[in-house]
Amino acid sequence: MRFVPRGQVSTFWTYASPVLAIVLTILSTGVIFWAMGQAPGPAAYTFLVAPLVQAGGLSALAVKAAPLIMMGAGLALCYRASVWNIGAEGQFTIGAIFAGGFALAFPDMPGWLLYPGTIMAGLIGGALMAGLVAFLRTEFNVNEILSSLMLTYVAQFLLIYLVTGPWKDPQGFGFPQTAMFSEGATTPILIEGTGVHLGCLAAPLAAIAIWALMSKSTLGFQLRVVGEAPRAARFAGFSERRLVWVALLTSGALAGLAGMFEVTGPIGQLTTQISPGYGFTAVIVAFLGRLHPIGAIFAGLLLALSYLGGDAAQIDLGLPNAVTGIFQGILLFLLLACDILILYRFQLASPRAKAIGAAE
């Protein structure tokens, strides 16, 4: 058995590969449920279907998907430019800290000024954090994978310091959390009676905006060229340095915005636990969405479901909610594996096939 290059991209498999990966992931998850002593069918139902059909299921999905879509779309842009930002979690955290800090600093500012200010603070926070990565990469040649990840740990410790130290709520009974944000700094709910907030609308809009940028604009073209062939980008006169900055600032700002929506919306304050690893899951969202911002919308919904499913598995089946992590990891493995079908054909061994790749 071997793989033979197709010589061109298979359009069919570009779309079929994630579907195949999802199917295989569901099967694998079933096997894991079975290994843990659950009946695979009902367990898979609990994990993947039950969260949607129960009351409020869809709005819960939208709330979980919002940060994933927003960050996934930003990362898709980044990865297209071959800028491997894996520190969205840290940028999310700093965005949340900036937004929270702004909200706490000016609780009495009029709402029409306070809320936009909070949004700006979130955007700036995330962009600054990613900008640090860009600075290290362009000025010091530091690998952005390592720096963005290390800074994620730093961001987490900064958050812990703030909510256990200077920003701790004096009336919070010693819990590591800030005071609740004032009314004016709270993200508005869009659908009364549900948790669906402004961020749930902003996320797909952001994805569409990124899509337009990537596929229609000159800047998006330049980002794609620098990611695909840096030498060709130089030849055409595109500044790699500038594009690295653009990619990181954009994805960082979006992650910061996601953090801002999360803490001013569903959470309403800063605590030590503001994200169940959204920033890392967003990496999977980007890949599952074919590094395409619109794809990130669908991928974000699926991975949001894996969070809901993890909670459901914990409550209804008594399984650890780490099932979510396993599901996500397997999904990414299988997705990468299935992607070979886009560029290669699967063929049983034959002497003729053997020589094709070796030929010039």
Add this chain to the structure above:
Amino acid sequence: MLNQTAADGGPYLSLRGVTKQFPGCLANDHVDLMVGRNEIHALLGENGAGKSTLVKIIYGVLRPDEGEIVWRGEKVTVQSPAHARRLGIGMVFQHFSLFESLTVAENVALGMNDPKDRANLRERIVDISQRYGLPLSPDQTVHDLSVGERQRIEIVRCLLQNPKLLIMDEPTSVLTPQEVEKLFATLRRLASEGCSILYISHKLEEIRALCGAATIMRLGRVVAHCTPSEKSAKELAELMINAELDPPERSRRVVAKDAKPKLVVDRLTIKSPHPFGTDLKEIGFSVYPGEIVGVAGIAGNGQTELMDALSGEVPSGAPERILLDGVAIGHSGPQQRRALGGCFVPEERNGHGAIGAMTLSENAFLTASARRSLARFGFVSQARTVDFARQIIRGFDVRTTGPKAQARSLSGGNLQKFLIGREVMQAPMLLVINQPTWGVDAGAAAAIYRALAELAEKGAAVLIISQDLDEIFLVCDRVAVIAGGRLSPPIPVKQATIEQIGLVMSGAAAKSEDGASVREHA
């Protein structure tokens, strides 16, 4: 019986009916080849004639679909390069299989499968290299060595295993004439000591000077066996490309006395940004409207650096080192240079001039967005871009399925036509091309030459950087030579001979009398 023939000095290696099919291309079609003991045998053919495929089969890199190989009287199936080496077959590749970060001795050791061959390796390297006039020091790191020295490593690596057959794939394309002479002396000595040599080349004079027998291939088939010294170069060439060789005598343009140069390069000195690149030293020349100037030279003498400096990928020391139509552009980026009318085609098509994974229309947008107004308000104008790509495809006879085809789906020649078309159709004032027909079939090459001539007729200045002297003599009006990062003053092609230019290429001419005479002509 076969054994007997081998012992008699009959064929050492013989191939019968070797056939190799690649998707869409019959690379070898029932090829027969016989190499005798002590023989230096030429395998002659154009790019794409199937020479490389054939020797890869002999060396065990590829397996034939059909046919047999008889080696020293026995039918063999060469399983792998290691197996070939055990059989006594050594090969020096056109693209060396060397490891840049390792030393000479380590590189040689990697070619030895048998641990006992690796004993006392350094002494033996020194010994062999002295015996055959291939000076090498075992502890030098490869990336510090010249192309000629690198080739010596490959040869020494082969010789250490006492090969009975040495295959050399285009060994002289990277050597100066002086180095070529030394190599030939080594090869003749080897042959006299009983090692047969299979020598692959498309350079006719070389083959006539060196080889005792020749097999000529065309489009995967053997078209002739002959004794090269009995044929003229012209006869060999006609066998090789099956057409009467009569290059159309182009009317050489004479630049008007009062014309102002479109491109002026003045004392351009640039340190190469690559750790192992060539620095440019005091380069100066001009290109006038309506003429084609050629820069000849052996690979690695600063051509890439010169191209990067002209296209703007690497900035020059001061803005006025390069003038485009009188404007100092030494510090301008590629986009500004294009806006002023400079267009460029780099040597490497995939990943430099074009992006393989993108469509032709996206590749058209890559460099033509400003001059052809393909962008509006920061957005790509899809209709205009596709239309422009379609114009290139039509105008330059690019064989493809259309503007939506991926660049990597095109053959080398077609992609090159597309890239040259992309620049020519931007109506440049100056066009610079590095290796215009590298790896391109004869038909596409002819089309490219035509397009360049037409562009020059219209009054553009054209600069060609090429390793192929024949090409330069065919299309250029003036020629300069780059060697060691220095450029000789351009002289009219009519007053130059290939021998003269070849001498300058070796870098020796600057001091010799021949060099002085070259300068006089300029």
Add this chain to the structure above:
Amino acid sequence: MNFFLTSFFVSVMASSTPLLLAATGELVTERSGVLNLGVEGMMLVGAVTGFVAGDLSGSVTLGLLAAILGGVALSAVFAFLTLTLLCNQTAAGLALTIFGRGFSSLVGAAFVGIKGPELVKLDVPGLSHIPFFGPVLFGQDALVYFSFVMLAVVAWFLYRTHAGLVLRSVGDSHDAAHAIGYSVGGIRLGAVLFGGAMAGLAGGYMSLAYSPMWAENLTAGRGWIALALVVFATWRPAWLLGGAYLFGAIMYLSLYVQGIGVAIPSPFISALPYIVTVVVLAVISRDRRRVRLNQPACLGRPFYAGA
């Protein structure tokens, strides 16, 4: 003071050992031209399989073997994805880390808070009780010594054996190695599995020796620091030793300073190792030419042999 110094050195050695083990494995992997970013994931899987096997069997040795196997298994998945299916190595490495996190917290959920078996420290009668030098030189657990031995073996292998030369050559130019007739895929598979074994062992050290217990996300980014260490060492084994002990010391120091109650807020001290990593990377990477000179030229590039 002497007591302080002794315990300081002993603790630094313990906190440096997992870094050294994992980085030694990754160095070999990267020297063959493969960038496996999944060190953190392999360490976590090694840590949890090691702890569970150790706890269930009561044997530290079995636990460590299980840790190695866990790391190898995960690296085999990576090898399959990147060497056979030619996946993007960056993405596959991230997948490894994400999966490793999920897998370890799922498997380890039932074992949180249990005290497991602990790797014993060497006790040589007489020698181990010499002040300072005794505990530092003769009072460590076996893996501390093993980490030195492995580093020496790797250095010897890479620079003194033919097989090591072949491995380096594959990292330098897989095309040339293939043309000469070496099996690029086979050699890289070996290097990736070795990296997995060492990362797994490093994880096992965390859960069976460093802090003999299981907690979610036990390795806390050490896998990533090990990756940074390989860059820090510019792919040379000798430098790895210095780097591992530098970072080990900083990691221990941040614990120690918190223990003695210095006035600096503890989150800042906890963040120190990560900040230092970034700063050190900036200093090392600044000289592009030097990095390019030492970095395996084929690092991260997939190889399609066609045969």
